[in-house]
Amino acid sequence: MIKININKNLHGSQADMLLDVNLEIKSGDFIALSGKSGSGKTTLLRILAGLETASGNLHVDDRVWLSESFNLAVQKREIGFVFQDYALFENMSVLENLLYVQKDKKLAQHLLHVTELSELKNRAPSTLSGGQKQRVALCRAMMKRPKLLLLDEPLSALDSTMRTKLQNEILALHKEFKTTTIMVSHDPSEIYRLASRVIVLEHGKIINDGTPKDILLRTSGSQKFSFEGELLEIKKVDVIFIAIIAIGQQLVEIVVTQDEAKSLRVGDLVSVSTKAFSPTIKQSKL
Known part of the structure:
Protein backbone atom coordinates (compact mmCIF):
# COMPACT_ATOMS: atom_id res chain seq x y z
CA MET A 1 0.00 0.00 0.00
CA LEU A 217 -16.38 6.58 -21.59
CA ARG A 218 -18.31 9.81 -21.25
CA THR A 219 -21.73 8.64 -22.33
CA SER A 220 -24.99 9.35 -20.55
CA GLY A 221 -28.66 8.48 -20.99
CA SER A 222 -29.28 6.70 -24.26
CA GLN A 223 -26.09 7.95 -25.94
CA LYS A 224 -24.16 5.18 -27.62
CA PHE A 225 -20.96 7.09 -28.46
CA SER A 226 -19.42 10.22 -27.01
CA PHE A 227 -16.06 11.77 -27.88
CA GLU A 228 -14.32 15.02 -27.09
CA GLY A 229 -12.26 16.91 -29.63
CA GLU A 230 -11.12 20.31 -30.87
CA LEU A 231 -13.16 22.22 -33.44
CA LEU A 232 -10.81 23.08 -36.33
CA GLU A 233 -13.17 24.55 -38.92
CA ILE A 234 -16.80 25.11 -39.86
CA LYS A 235 -17.55 25.26 -43.58
CA LYS A 236 -20.73 25.62 -45.59
CA VAL A 237 -21.28 23.10 -48.35
CA ASP A 238 -24.33 23.92 -50.47
CA VAL A 239 -27.07 24.33 -47.84
CA ILE A 240 -25.48 22.44 -44.95
CA PHE A 241 -22.76 23.26 -42.43
CA ILE A 242 -19.92 20.83 -41.71
CA ALA A 243 -17.69 20.95 -38.65
CA ILE A 244 -14.15 19.54 -38.86
CA ILE A 245 -13.16 18.10 -35.47
CA ALA A 246 -9.87 16.60 -34.30
CA ILE A 247 -10.50 13.59 -32.04
CA GLY A 248 -7.23 12.11 -30.88
CA GLN A 249 -5.13 11.55 -34.01
CA GLN A 250 -8.16 11.50 -36.32
CA LEU A 251 -10.18 14.19 -38.14
CA VAL A 252 -13.93 13.73 -38.46
CA GLU A 253 -16.63 15.68 -40.28
CA ILE A 254 -19.93 16.31 -38.51
CA VAL A 255 -23.01 17.93 -40.03
CA VAL A 256 -24.27 20.75 -37.77
CA THR A 257 -27.29 23.03 -37.88
CA GLN A 258 -27.09 26.71 -38.78
CA ASP A 259 -27.71 27.67 -35.16
CA GLU A 260 -24.95 25.33 -33.96
CA ALA A 261 -22.58 26.75 -36.57
CA LYS A 262 -23.24 30.28 -35.28
CA SER A 263 -22.68 29.32 -31.63
CA LEU A 264 -19.45 27.37 -32.15
CA ARG A 265 -15.99 28.89 -32.47
CA VAL A 266 -12.81 27.45 -33.98
CA GLY A 267 -10.64 26.15 -31.13
CA ASP A 268 -13.61 25.15 -28.94
CA LEU A 269 -13.40 21.85 -27.08
CA VAL A 270 -16.55 20.06 -28.18
CA SER A 271 -18.34 16.84 -27.31
CA VAL A 272 -19.63 14.67 -30.16
CA SER A 273 -22.29 12.12 -29.25
CA THR A 274 -24.99 10.12 -30.97
CA LYS A 275 -28.02 8.07 -30.01
CA ALA A 276 -28.98 6.37 -33.26
CA PHE A 277 -25.80 4.83 -34.55
CA SER A 278 -25.11 1.55 -36.32
CA PRO A 279 -21.32 1.30 -36.58
CA THR A 280 -19.42 -1.10 -38.79
CA ILE A 281 -16.01 -2.36 -37.80
CA LYS A 282 -13.28 -3.92 -39.90
CA GLN A 283 -9.58 -4.53 -39.61
CA SER A 284 -7.41 -1.61 -40.76
CA LYS A 285 -4.79 -2.22 -43.41
CA LEU A 286 -1.47 -0.83 -42.14
Missing part, protein backbone atom coordinates in the same frame (compact mmCIF):
# COMPACT_ATOMS: atom_id res chain seq x y z
CA ILE A 2 1.25 3.48 -0.92
CA LYS A 3 -0.13 6.37 1.11
CA ILE A 4 0.43 9.82 -0.37
CA ASN A 5 -0.43 13.02 1.46
CA ILE A 6 1.75 15.81 0.11
CA ASN A 7 1.55 19.46 -0.84
CA LYS A 8 3.90 21.84 -2.59
CA ASN A 9 3.61 25.40 -3.89
CA LEU A 10 4.33 25.51 -7.62
CA HIS A 11 5.21 28.55 -9.69
CA GLY A 12 4.04 28.04 -13.26
CA SER A 13 4.18 30.21 -16.37
CA GLN A 14 0.43 30.85 -16.15
CA ALA A 15 -0.15 31.15 -12.40
CA ASP A 16 1.00 29.87 -9.03
CA MET A 17 -0.81 26.87 -7.58
CA LEU A 18 -0.74 24.44 -4.69
CA LEU A 19 -0.13 20.79 -5.52
CA ASP A 20 -2.25 19.06 -2.88
CA VAL A 21 -2.61 15.28 -3.29
CA ASN A 22 -4.05 12.85 -0.76
CA LEU A 23 -4.63 9.28 -1.95
CA GLU A 24 -3.94 5.61 -1.34
CA ILE A 25 -2.73 3.16 -3.98
CA LYS A 26 -2.89 -0.61 -3.61
CA SER A 27 0.29 -2.57 -4.19
CA GLY A 28 0.40 -3.95 -7.72
CA ASP A 29 -2.02 -1.38 -9.16
CA PHE A 30 -1.40 0.29 -12.53
CA ILE A 31 -2.32 3.96 -12.15
CA ALA A 32 -2.72 6.37 -15.06
CA LEU A 33 -2.12 9.98 -14.07
CA SER A 34 -3.90 12.33 -16.45
CA GLY A 35 -4.80 15.99 -16.76
CA LYS A 36 -3.90 19.14 -18.67
CA SER A 37 -0.31 20.31 -19.05
CA GLY A 38 0.83 22.18 -15.96
CA SER A 39 -1.57 20.40 -13.61
CA GLY A 40 1.25 18.93 -11.49
CA LYS A 41 1.56 15.39 -12.87
CA THR A 42 5.31 15.33 -13.51
CA THR A 43 6.02 17.18 -10.27
CA LEU A 44 4.09 14.52 -8.36
CA LEU A 45 6.22 11.79 -9.97
CA ARG A 46 9.40 13.67 -9.10
CA ILE A 47 8.28 14.05 -5.48
CA LEU A 48 7.55 10.31 -5.27
CA ALA A 49 11.01 9.64 -6.69
CA GLY A 50 12.66 12.01 -4.22
CA LEU A 51 13.88 14.32 -6.99
CA GLU A 52 11.87 17.22 -5.53
CA THR A 53 10.97 18.12 -1.96
CA ALA A 54 7.45 18.59 -0.61
CA SER A 55 5.59 18.91 2.66
CA GLY A 56 3.53 16.03 4.02
CA ASN A 57 3.90 12.27 4.24
CA LEU A 58 4.71 9.40 1.91
CA HIS A 59 4.52 5.79 3.11
CA VAL A 60 5.37 2.81 0.90
CA ASP A 61 4.31 -0.44 2.53
CA ASP A 62 5.81 -0.30 6.02
CA ARG A 63 8.49 2.28 5.23
CA VAL A 64 8.41 6.04 5.58
CA TRP A 65 9.81 7.77 2.51
CA LEU A 66 8.77 11.28 3.48
CA SER A 67 7.61 13.00 6.66
CA GLU A 68 7.87 16.48 8.15
CA SER A 69 11.26 15.57 9.66
CA PHE A 70 12.57 12.95 7.21
CA ASN A 71 13.18 12.61 3.48
CA LEU A 72 14.50 9.26 2.22
CA ALA A 73 17.35 9.67 -0.26
CA VAL A 74 16.64 8.97 -3.93
CA GLN A 75 19.15 6.11 -3.99
CA LYS A 76 17.34 4.33 -1.14
CA ARG A 77 13.87 4.53 -2.67
CA GLU A 78 12.91 1.33 -4.44
CA ILE A 79 11.84 3.02 -7.66
CA GLY A 80 12.31 2.80 -11.39
CA PHE A 81 11.85 6.01 -13.38
CA VAL A 82 11.43 6.21 -17.16
CA PHE A 83 11.67 9.72 -18.59
CA GLN A 84 10.51 11.01 -21.97
CA ASP A 85 14.10 11.62 -23.10
CA TYR A 86 15.47 8.12 -22.30
CA ALA A 87 18.46 9.47 -20.24
CA LEU A 88 20.76 6.63 -21.33
CA PHE A 89 24.54 6.60 -20.90
CA GLU A 90 25.84 7.14 -24.43
CA ASN A 91 29.35 5.88 -23.58
CA MET A 92 27.98 2.46 -22.54
CA SER A 93 26.45 -0.38 -24.51
CA VAL A 94 22.84 -1.44 -24.03
CA LEU A 95 23.86 -4.24 -21.66
CA GLU A 96 26.26 -1.98 -19.76
CA ASN A 97 23.47 0.54 -19.23
CA LEU A 98 21.48 -2.16 -17.43
CA LEU A 99 24.39 -3.60 -15.44
CA TYR A 100 25.36 -0.13 -14.24
CA VAL A 101 22.15 -0.14 -12.17
CA GLN A 102 22.51 -3.69 -10.79
CA LYS A 103 25.21 -6.28 -11.43
CA ASP A 104 22.70 -9.00 -12.25
CA LYS A 105 23.51 -10.34 -15.71
CA LYS A 106 20.79 -13.00 -15.59
CA LEU A 107 18.09 -10.40 -14.92
CA ALA A 108 19.52 -8.08 -17.58
CA GLN A 109 19.48 -10.84 -20.19
CA HIS A 110 15.91 -11.77 -19.23
CA LEU A 111 14.71 -8.18 -19.61
CA LEU A 112 16.46 -7.82 -22.96
CA HIS A 113 14.83 -11.07 -24.10
CA VAL A 114 11.33 -9.95 -23.04
CA THR A 115 11.72 -6.64 -24.90
CA GLU A 116 13.39 -8.26 -27.95
CA LEU A 117 16.67 -6.41 -27.48
CA SER A 118 19.03 -9.36 -26.98
CA GLU A 119 20.66 -8.97 -30.40
CA LEU A 120 21.33 -5.28 -29.69
CA LYS A 121 22.93 -5.75 -26.25
CA ASN A 122 26.40 -4.64 -27.46
CA ARG A 123 25.18 -1.65 -29.44
CA ALA A 124 25.63 1.96 -28.33
CA PRO A 125 22.42 3.93 -27.59
CA SER A 126 23.27 6.41 -30.37
CA THR A 127 22.79 3.65 -32.96
CA LEU A 128 19.27 2.74 -31.77
CA SER A 129 15.86 3.97 -32.88
CA GLY A 130 13.60 5.90 -30.52
CA GLY A 131 11.52 2.83 -29.74
CA GLN A 132 14.62 0.75 -29.03
CA LYS A 133 16.03 3.44 -26.72
CA GLN A 134 12.77 3.58 -24.82
CA ARG A 135 12.83 -0.19 -24.36
CA VAL A 136 16.38 0.03 -22.98
CA ALA A 137 15.24 2.76 -20.58
CA LEU A 138 12.35 0.55 -19.44
CA CYS A 139 14.66 -2.44 -18.90
CA ARG A 140 17.09 -0.30 -16.93
CA ALA A 141 14.26 0.96 -14.72
CA MET A 142 13.33 -2.67 -13.91
CA MET A 143 16.85 -3.77 -12.98
CA LYS A 144 16.32 -3.15 -9.25
CA ARG A 145 12.94 -4.90 -9.28
CA PRO A 146 11.37 -1.66 -8.07
CA LYS A 147 8.37 -1.49 -5.76
CA LEU A 148 7.28 1.64 -7.62
CA LEU A 149 7.69 2.22 -11.37
CA LEU A 150 7.21 5.82 -12.52
CA LEU A 151 6.59 6.51 -16.21
CA ASP A 152 6.49 10.10 -17.45
CA GLU A 153 4.81 9.92 -20.89
CA PRO A 154 7.44 7.41 -22.01
CA LEU A 155 5.80 6.65 -25.36
CA SER A 156 4.67 10.12 -26.45
CA ALA A 157 7.32 10.51 -29.18
CA LEU A 158 6.70 7.12 -30.82
CA ASP A 159 4.47 6.15 -33.73
CA SER A 160 1.23 4.28 -33.05
CA THR A 161 2.57 0.83 -33.99
CA MET A 162 5.60 1.13 -31.71
CA ARG A 163 3.45 2.64 -28.94
CA THR A 164 1.19 -0.42 -28.98
CA LYS A 165 4.17 -2.79 -28.92
CA LEU A 166 5.77 -1.05 -25.96
CA GLN A 167 2.44 -0.79 -24.14
CA ASN A 168 2.22 -4.58 -24.29
CA GLU A 169 5.78 -4.92 -23.01
CA ILE A 170 5.17 -2.46 -20.15
CA LEU A 171 2.07 -4.41 -19.13
CA ALA A 172 3.91 -7.74 -19.32
CA LEU A 173 6.74 -6.46 -17.09
CA HIS A 174 4.27 -4.84 -14.68
CA LYS A 175 2.50 -8.18 -14.23
CA GLU A 176 5.66 -10.29 -14.05
CA PHE A 177 7.40 -8.14 -11.43
CA LYS A 178 4.17 -7.24 -9.59
CA THR A 179 5.32 -3.64 -9.54
CA THR A 180 3.06 -0.76 -8.57
CA THR A 181 3.12 1.48 -11.65
CA ILE A 182 2.19 5.15 -12.04
CA MET A 183 2.20 6.46 -15.59
CA VAL A 184 1.57 9.98 -16.87
CA SER A 185 -0.40 9.76 -20.12
CA HIS A 186 -2.78 11.81 -22.27
CA ASP A 187 -3.61 8.93 -24.62
CA PRO A 188 -7.09 7.47 -23.90
CA SER A 189 -6.38 4.19 -25.69
CA GLU A 190 -3.12 3.78 -23.80
CA ILE A 191 -4.82 4.49 -20.47
CA TYR A 192 -7.66 2.08 -21.23
CA ARG A 193 -5.29 -0.68 -22.33
CA LEU A 194 -2.88 -0.44 -19.39
CA ALA A 195 -4.42 1.15 -16.31
CA SER A 196 -6.63 -0.32 -13.60
CA ARG A 197 -7.31 3.16 -12.19
CA VAL A 198 -7.23 6.71 -13.55
CA ILE A 199 -6.46 9.79 -11.44
CA VAL A 200 -7.09 13.16 -13.07
CA LEU A 201 -5.30 16.27 -11.82
CA GLU A 202 -6.35 19.84 -12.46
CA HIS A 203 -4.51 22.85 -11.08
CA GLY A 204 -2.78 20.65 -8.51
CA LYS A 205 -5.91 18.91 -7.19
CA ILE A 206 -7.47 15.50 -7.87
CA ILE A 207 -10.74 16.16 -9.71
CA ASN A 208 -11.54 12.60 -10.82
CA ASP A 209 -10.59 9.12 -9.66
CA GLY A 210 -12.01 5.88 -11.00
CA THR A 211 -11.72 3.05 -13.49
CA PRO A 212 -10.70 3.81 -17.10
CA LYS A 213 -14.23 2.94 -18.24
CA ASP A 214 -15.84 5.33 -15.77
CA ILE A 215 -13.44 8.17 -16.57
CA LEU A 216 -12.99 7.76 -20.33
